Amino acid sequence: MRTFSLLKGQPVFDSKSGARIGEVTDLCITNEGVVKGLMVKKGVFFKQSYFLDIQDVTSFGGDGIMVEDDDHLKKRKTTPEYTLHHQHSLNGKMLISKSGESLGLLKDVYFHEELGTIVGYEITDGFFSDITEGKQIIQSEKPPAIGKDAIIVDVNHT
The missing domain is CATH 2.30.30.240 (PRC-barrel domain)
Structure with a gap:
């Protein structure tokens, strides 16, 4: 990964x-x-x-x-x-759980190199939050629903 x-x-x-x-x-x-x-x-x-x-x-x-x-x-x-960063960028897009909870803004993705499957999302609530709370990782084994305004994920742990 x-x-x-x-x-x-x-x-x-x-x-x-x-x-x-x-x-x-x-x-x-x-x-x-x-x-x-x-x-x-x-x-x-x-x-x-x-x-x-x-x-x-x-x-x-x-x-x-x-x-x-x-x-x-x-x-x-x-x-x-x-x-993640060029045209049709997902970076900075809002992550929302399937239950409707706002999780934060997408900063990075964790993926299996061989399969290309995304298994986790690094999120941010802003610069100061990253310094005080550290990295926040959202794990999900199911594919996300990527929309124009948000990415919907089925959350395992928050």
């Missing part, structure tokens, strides 16, 4: 040549709340965004992500359904 904040900025390497082929910039999330892939910036001067399907990642290491070769990076033709 991993959070996006640990992946952001990590290099992506071609495991055959050892070449650094890009850097992780965001997650691509489906309407069903599944991490479908990673957004990767590639290039030196004119960086372009590429899509890397999570199934094409051979390993998620502490210091880099490995792919078989850079052919797995696909030029983005369409906008992802949701991301």
